[in-house]
Amino acid sequence: MNDLLIALEAVLSWQHLLFMLVGVVGGIAVGAIPGLTATMTIAVLLPFTFALNPLSGVCLLLGIYSGAVYAGSVPAILLRIPGTPSSAATLLDGYPMTLKGKAGQALTISLLASGFGGLIGGVLLLALTPVLARFALSFGPAEFFMLAVFALTLIASMSEGAMVKGLISGIVGLLIATVGVDPINGVTRMTFGIGDLQAGLGFIPVLIGLFGVAEALVRFEKHIRLRSASPVSPGSFRVPGSLLRRLVPGMTYSSVIGFGVGVLPGTGGDIGSFIGHNEVKRLARDKSMFGKGDPRGLAAAESANNASVPGTLAPTLILGIPGNSAAAVLIGALTVHGLRPGPELFSGSPDLVYSVFLALVIIPVIMVLVGLAGIRSWGQITRIPTQYLWPCVLALSVVGSFAVQSSLVDAMITVGAGVLGYFMIKGGFPQAPLVIGLIVGPLAETGFRRATIINGGSYDWVLHPVPMILLIMSLLTLGIPLLRSWKRRTANSPADQSINDGGTDSSLGGTDNTADTDDGATADSDNFSKDDDGDSRTENTQTK
Numbered sequence: 001m002n003d004l005l006i007a008l009e010a011v012l013s014w015q016h017l018l019f020m021l022v023g024v025v026g027g028i029a030v031g032a033i034p035g036l037t038a039t040m041t042i043a044v045l046l047p048f049t050f051a052l053n054p055l056s057g058v059c060l061l062l063g064i065y066s067g068a069v070y071a072g073s074v075p076a077i078l079l080r081i082p083g084t085p086s087s088a089a090t091l092l093d094g095y096p097m098t099l100k101g102k103a104g105q106a107l108t109i110s111l112l113a114s115g116f117g118g119l120i121g122g123v124l125l126l127a128l129t130p131v132l133a134r135f136a137l138s139f140g141p142a143e144f145f146m147l148a149v150f151a152l153t154l155i156a157s158m159s160e161g162a163m164v165k166g167l168i169s170g171i172v173g174l175l176i177a178t179v180g181v182d183p184i185n186g187v188t189r190m191t192f193g194i195g196d197l198q199a200g201l202g203f204i205p206v207l208i209g210l211f212g213v214a215e216a217l218v219r220f221e222k223h224i225r226l227r228s229a230s231p232v233s234p235g236s237f238r239v240p241g242s243l244l245r246r247l248v249p250g251m252t253y254s255s256v257i258g259f260g261v262g263v264l265p266g267t268g269g270d271i272g273s274f275i276g277h278n279e280v281k282r283l284a285r286d287k288s289m290f291g292k293g294d295p296r297g298l299a300a301a302e303s304a305n306n307a308s309v310p311g312t313l314a315p316t317l318i319l320g321i322p323g324n325s326a327a328a329v330l331i332g333a334l335t336v337h338g339l340r341p342g343p344e345l346f347s348g349s350p351d352l353v354y355s356v357f358l359a360l361v362i363i364p365v366i367m368v369l370v371g372l373a374g375i376r377s378w379g380q381i382t383r384i385p386t387q388y389l390w391p392c393v394l395a396l397s398v399v400g401s402f403a404v405q406s407s408l409v410d411a412m413i414t415v416g417a418g419v420l421g422y423f424m425i426k427g428g429f430p431q432a433p434l435v436i437g438l439i440v441g442p443l444a445e446t447g448f449r450r451a452t453i454i455n456g457g458s459y460d461w462v463l464h465p466v467p468m469i470l471l472i473m474s475l476l477t478l479g480i481p482l483l484r485s486w487k488r489r490t491a492n493s494p495a496d497q498s499i500n501d502g503g504t505d506s507s508l509g510g511t512d513n514t515a516d517t518d519d520g521a522t523a524d525s526d527n528f529s530k531d532d533d534g535d536s537r538t539e540n541t542q543t544k
Contacts (some may be wrong), residue, residue, distance in 0.1 A: 007353075007357075007358055012362075017362070020060070021370070022060060022063065023059065023060040023062065026067065027071060028070065028374075031067060031069065031084055042326055042329045046333055048060075058330070062356070066306070067367060067370075068083075069084060069086055069114075069309055072084030072086060075087075076090040077090065077095060077106045078098055078378070080215040085204060085207055087305065088270060088273070089301040089432070092301065093296075094106050097298065102235045102293070105236060108238070108375060109295050110298060111367075111375060113302035113303040115367055117254070117304060118306040118307065118309060118367065120259065121258070121262070121307035121310035121360070123361060125314055126358070139466070142467045143467055144264070144443055146467040147443070149474050150275075150477065151439070151440045152440055152474075155167060155169075162428060162429075169433040170433035171437065173436060173438040173441065174437040176434075178190060178441065179201050183445065202405070203438060205401040205411070205417065206417045208414050208417075209419075210418070210424075212393060213397050213414060214422045215393075215421075216394040216397070217418060218426075243295060247295060247296060250283075253280060254303045255306075257279055257304055257307075259310065262312045262314070272305065272308040274301075274435075276305075277300045280297065281296075306364070316341055398411050
C-alpha cells in the first residue's frame with residue numbers, strides 16, 4: 001500500500017501529467033493517419049525520452065500508445081480506412097453510421113468507448129497483476145492454436161446469410177498469411193523469388209488497400225456513373241443518455257474480453273476487438289443491425305480495442321515478454337533507462353511499476369478530454385466534396401503504406417489489395433473474414449505445429465483443459481449461426497415461397513421503404529433525435 005501511495009503522488013505531479021498529455025496528442029495526430037502505427041511513433045520518439053527520467057519517458061510513450069490506438073477509429077469511421085490494425089473491427093459498424101449521416105455520433109461513441117475500455121483495462125491490470133502472471137504462463141502452443149481456431153470461427157457469425165462467401169474470404173486471408181518464410185522449417189514459400197516478400201505480405205499495406213483503396217475505387221465508380229454524389233453531413237455529436245446506458249453492459253463485457261486477449265503474448269487489440277464485437281453481437285437480442293451501423297457493435301469494438309492496451313503491458317512488465325510490437329519497443333525504452341522488465345522489476349522498482357499502472361488509469365481520462373476538444377473538427381471531413389476527398393484518400397493510402405518500411409513493394413501490395421477488395425465488394429464477399437484469417441493464420445499454424453512436435457506427433461493436447469474449453473467455445477460459435485441458417489431455410493417452406501412469389505412486385509417495390517423503416521425504428525429505440533433520422537433518410541436518398 002505504501003508503494004501505491006508513493007506511486008500515486010509521483011504520477012499526479014504536473015510534469016508527468018504534461019508528458020501524458022503531450023503523448024496523447026501526438027498519438028492521436030499519428031494514429032489518425034493510415035499506415036503510421038503506434039509502434040512506428042514510439043520507435044521514432046524513443047530517443048527524445050533519453051534525457052528524461054524513467055517515469056516521464058514511460059508516461060510519454062504510454063500516452064502515444066493509447067492515443068494512437070484510439071485515433072485509428074477516426075479514419076475507420078469517416079473513410080472506412082483503419083488508422084491502425086486494431087481498428088479493423090471498428091469500421092464494421094462505424095462507417096455505416098457515417099453513411100446514415102451519424103458520423104458525429106459515431107465519433108463520440110468511439111471516444112467514450114475507448115476511454116471506458118482503457119479505464120477498465122487499467123483498473124484490471126492494477127488489481128489482477130499476480131493472477132495475470134500465472135495466467136499468461138499457462139498458455140503454450142496448444143492454447144494459442146485453439147485461441148486462433150476460436151477467432152476463425154467468428155467468420156461464421158460475421159457471414160450469416162453469406163456463409164460460403166465468408167468462408168472463401170477467410171481462406172484467402174489464411175493463404176495470404178502463408179507468404180514468406182516458414183516459421184518452423186525456415187523454408188521460403190510463395191515469394192516468387194521476390195526478396196522483399198520473405199517477411200510476408202505486410203499486414204498494414206494489405207489492410208489499407210483492402211479497405212481504403214477499395215472504397216476509393218468504389219466511390220470513383222459511383223461518381224462517374226451518377227455524377228450526383230454530395231458530401232455527407234456529420235450530423236449531431238450528441239449521444240442520448242438512454243443510448244449510453246444501453247451501451248454500458250456491452251462495453252464492460254467487451255472490455256474484459258479485450259483485456260484478457262491482450263494479456264496473451266503475441267495477441268492484441270486486433271484479435272480482441274473482433275472477439276469483443278462478435279460476443280456482444282451473440283448475446284444481443286436483436287442482431288439484425290450489427291454490421292449495418294449499430295452503435296453497440298461500434299462501442300464493443302472500440303472498448304475491447306483500448307482495453308487491450310493495458311492487457312498487452314501485463315506480460316511485458318510481469319514476465320518481460322512483449323505482448324505485441326509496440327510493447328517490444330516499450331521494453332527497449334525501459335532497458336535504456338536502466339530497468340529490466342520481468343519479475344525482478346517488482347522487487348527492484350515497485351513504485352515505478354505501480355506508477356505505470358496508475359498512468360494507464362489516468363491516460364484514458366486525458367484522452368477523452370482531448371478527444372472532446374477536437375472531435376467536431378474531425379467530423380468535418382465528411383463535408384469535403386467526394387471528387388476531392390477520395391483522390392486524397394487514395395494518395396494517402398499509398399503514401400501511408402510506403403511509409404511503413406519505405407518500400408515500393410508495400411505500395412504495390414496496397415494497390416493489389418485494393419483491387420482485390422474492390423472485386424470482393426462488387427461480388428458480395430465480406431472483407432472482415434479475410435482480415436481475421438490474415439491476423440490469426442500465423443498464430444494458428446505455429447501453435448498447431450509446435451504443439452504436435454512437443455507431443456511427439458500426437459494430438460492428445462486437444463484434451464488439455466484450456467484447449468478443450470476453447471474448442472467447445474469454438475463449436476458453439478460455429479454451430480449457432482449454422483442452426484439459425486437451417487431454421488431460416490426450414491421456415492421458407494414451398495407454401496411460404498409461393499405466397500412470397502405472388503407478392504414479388506409489391507415486395508420489391510417496398511424494399512427500400514422497409515430498410516428506411518428499420519433504420520428509423522432503430523433510431524427511435526436508441527432515442528435519436530428527429531433531425532438525426534432526417535439526416536439518415538437524406539443520405540439514403542443521396543446514395544440511391
